[in-house]
Amino acid sequence: MTTTVGIVGATGAVGQRFVQLLEDHPFFEIGVVTASPSSAGRPYREAAKWRVDTPIPDHVGDLTVRATDPAEIPDDVELLFSSLPSSVAAEVEPPLCEAGYVVSSNSSNERMAEDVPLVIPEINGDHLGILDVQRDERGWDGALIKNPNCSTITMVPTLAGLDGFGIESVHVATLQAVSGAGYSGVTSMEIIDNALPHIGGEEEKMETESRKLLGSFDGGEVALHEMDVSASCNRVATLDGHLENVWADLAEDVTTAEAAEAMRAVPSLDLPSSPDPFITVFDEPDRPQPRLDRTLGDGMGVAAGGIQETPDGVLYNALAHNTIRGAAGASVLNGELLIEQGWL
Amino acid sequence: MTTTVGIVGATGAVGQRFVQLLEDHPFFEIGVVTASPSSAGRPYREAAKWRVDTPIPDHVGDLTVRATDPAEIPDDVELLFSSLPSSVAAEVEPPLCEAGYVVSSNSSNERMAEDVPLVIPEINGDHLGILDVQRDERGWDGALIKNPNCSTITMVPTLAGLDGFGIESVHVATLQAVSGAGYSGVTSMEIIDNALPHIGGEEEKMETESRKLLGSFDGGEVALHEMDVSASCNRVATLDGHLENVWADLAEDVTTAEAAEAMRAVPSLDLPSSPDPFITVFDEPDRPQPRLDRTLGDGMGVAAGGIQETPDGVLYNALAHNTIRGAAGASVLNGELLIEQGWL
Amino acid sequence: MTTTVGIVGATGAVGQRFVQLLEDHPFFEIGVVTASPSSAGRPYREAAKWRVDTPIPDHVGDLTVRATDPAEIPDDVELLFSSLPSSVAAEVEPPLCEAGYVVSSNSSNERMAEDVPLVIPEINGDHLGILDVQRDERGWDGALIKNPNCSTITMVPTLAGLDGFGIESVHVATLQAVSGAGYSGVTSMEIIDNALPHIGGEEEKMETESRKLLGSFDGGEVALHEMDVSASCNRVATLDGHLENVWADLAEDVTTAEAAEAMRAVPSLDLPSSPDPFITVFDEPDRPQPRLDRTLGDGMGVAAGGIQETPDGVLYNALAHNTIRGAAGASVLNGELLIEQGWL
């Protein structure tokens, strides 16, 4: 029994990743692809400037691109994967939810809304329960679920592992890949022989989303985690894979070995896209590295390494593939969790 | 009145920078260049594989390379600039000092020794007074003075500016240029489409040297600054210019503007290699950047930017040219300070 | 006696280079800067997103940007430097010439027109004589002069040196810098860990422009050089500096030394921007290299090296700075030649 799904914003970089990740998926079958009006009416094969490293699946290439409009979505579609600029998403996602579609979205709008679940399935899948509140409040037949920002996803799984020791505060510096800015987001003139010490809005996303993800859900609302998070975000000349230096100040003393063990103990799920192991912890101080380790678990794995004790807790490196685990793959995994929990 | 100087380890990358920086210097004239026995006896022009972006000065190119041995240094030489691997420096520097030479060294050995001044002239030039202690204890006619590691130099000037607000602790993440590892230190296979989250020994240097540099000298010894410093060091694909994200926790509340003002107020010196301004503070959040800003003050300037308030203090970016302000230029500036203070 | 000049398209990348190169110029003073209507009326300082590595000259930063329209150009301006997309240039340059302005243009339109001089001053300055024909035919008080494409300029000076041996045909493969495509022309996703084997329109420019530049002018028209030129153009991950592999098939046998001598013998001119030497020939087989050699002659020099004999002639490498000698600097040098020859 497969669920027919649609991809909203299917011609963009993340949209293409959705197409790639959904090929031969055990739960899902692509029934519709939508894009801006300028692409509507054309075969997907022509409308998308395909840049993914595997060929366009034939049956998707042949689909006619539709406008992103509830009236254009076929009736048999139940779930929509969405990745749009946040201002566009803020306009098109609510009508889709109102029309009865469940939307698993990578867009940044409404991630911090109280009645919108922000979910990493291995970490806080129980937060999906917020959907009952959402449907009550918004009167939707559909639903809206979000995954966090790529830089947040890279860090939070390891923090979840450490939270048994009581996280009091986090300092995190990122070395983020250029693909995180979209195909044309960083020019070659900006990044060759250079690094950029600022990514607009990114720091705030890490600081707020991480507290919601690690917050507790009491059936009614999510209480944000009380830790302070301070992020400093940088862009470097890597194609894929966000590397992060994380200082976690902890209430309890921990050894390097205990911290590693706690990260390795974060369980994988029995969902098609959940990697096993979820978190790979390297003993080597110079790992993980973006090019060597970003494809762990087919790009859905999270890596850590270089764990050191500090006076107040631990310092370590974290890594994840920003356009797979950090974007399209995150939304797909959320879709799988929706199926498993019976929300569709 | 010029002082005749020598360059110890003159054929290496930093040695070549010394040759470049000392050309037409108002205080110094190069009288001798030394290197390992395999290069001794050959003209410098042939012994050095010249890679600096200005031509070899003719009179230096014609010098015959000597072995690094007190017996080989001409009598009229008074000051030696040294940059050697620390294990080599630990063997050759003391005999040179014993033989009466003043050695301004970029090598990492003995930087933390109690009777060795570790100096950034604009910050703690008074620490040169330790030389009296050193001469007493070691019975040297010469003297040994050190400049800090390139990653330390990048951060400490801005911290000096902030210390009026009471620095309690520092977290720092670095994005360091490949030249810091020497000409062949980082292979292209390691760094293209990649970043390396570890540089051996670097973190400890930043954590200890910074406390000595900002410590107070009472005429007898240096009391280390009491701040805690925790560093996480990364290598990225830039040629020159170390970029650092610095969190400084402060005893007093400060605004972004006050922090910027305090950094700008760190004075320049009236020495030939001291840049004016010493610290350039950018208002733009995405500056400084390595390629755009590393040549401020002919590579001797320090830059800061992106200052933000945090709950505990400030977060900002710092940048300096690692092979000029962070290595050869640092030793030359220390040499200038030695002259000005009359130690020669 | 300075000439008041204007910069057309002053806010773009090449426009900014014009501003930089014309600061403190012995012949020229900037009297006006123009740009598209959206920038008109704003101070240049605000309208230009300044990315050149020296500061905006104050008096230019204070100029109010004008629309690119003859009615907007002050009367005391005599010479205009232009760098616009060719389709825009094709519309705005002729009215400016008709209105009496002399336009030294880097834009690619009309480079091959029979009555438009295409000039590298050191190579074919006599071609300026075409301007008499141009004024006759077009009825202009002003005049239009072009410099060639950056990839053409890199190769042609060395060919001019070899032409005494009778060039019969040329094969040339280019490794071009990303700046040649404009600030945003090549994305980081396209070029990190990659090379692009195609640059639209570039090959034809090299094949046609080179024959005009080396053609002979009889006072009435230019007879194209009879050599066949076949170009293959590639983009690589360098910031500035086009490197080219050139095979020149020659009528006469030449030795490597004779070829080098012939290139070195191409004379420099006594103009402010003409470098001396014009062509630097390296004996080392691995030179010139973009990063090491692009700033020869302040970016106006041309370099060659790695000369080898082939069965039919010679094979060698050529290099020039594409945004200085290959763009803005080329137009400025043409402006200087116009002054010297008395066309203004």
Add this chain to the structure above:
Amino acid sequence: MTTTVGIVGATGAVGQRFVQLLEDHPFFEIGVVTASPSSAGRPYREAAKWRVDTPIPDHVGDLTVRATDPAEIPDDVELLFSSLPSSVAAEVEPPLCEAGYVVSSNSSNERMAEDVPLVIPEINGDHLGILDVQRDERGWDGALIKNPNCSTITMVPTLAGLDGFGIESVHVATLQAVSGAGYSGVTSMEIIDNALPHIGGEEEKMETESRKLLGSFDGGEVALHEMDVSASCNRVATLDGHLENVWADLAEDVTTAEAAEAMRAVPSLDLPSSPDPFITVFDEPDRPQPRLDRTLGDGMGVAAGGIQETPDGVLYNALAHNTIRGAAGASVLNGELLIEQGWL
């Protein structure tokens, strides 16, 4: 029925690729790994600094490294894959062949020896017949077979396709990946924001090896192809994948379509490592590109594109993965051909 094989020089970069490519191979099983005396006696897992992107196969990791000496090779080993510096290979390969081993070698020594087959199986598999001559002349029970240099392999398959039109001469410019120089062959300081116009010895290899590969074997010796080949070799900042611009002057006129068809018609073989299709020809002018196309056929495919007609023939781009099709994979494929033709 599998053949037990050994890897000579197994700890190096190409040696590691051999281990990777031979895992689960239908013909071969690794029975021994050899290296220099300093590694002998240690488990392969420890002796090799493993850098390939798949894990070390367990049974190989557990093998004890042997010295490269006939006395150290177990009796059941029949075929050795070798990749050593040419000077080392020249010393160790002949004794191994004399001792009865068949050596499929990637090392550059003896590639042009008259009694040594230089083979690309899809192109000139019949040249293996030279082994009868070799055994006669050298009195070996074993045999020595070579694959060409990585830059040669990239170009020759496409030339083989075109040779039906009569290749008269070839000009080729290469943009070669840094991995071709070995893991530490190109430093980051050399190649960031740069390109190197020279690779020692590379041009001569392309010029001679290509004529042998396309030469005809009459049962006794190989008559070299009569075409002139002139190569210009450059290093660029790509990790893997040599890109080449090839001008082939042809006796007959051909259209772009005919040239593409002739390349596509070069047949694949029914061997485990032979890709299908062998040559992928792109219609797009900006393909193939190293990062996008180097993994065609699991790195064993050859790509062409951008075919243009020239006055004398055609100009096009060629690409192959230099460390798979151009090195270890080439030797493995030669080993498969040896099996199929019954030389073992």
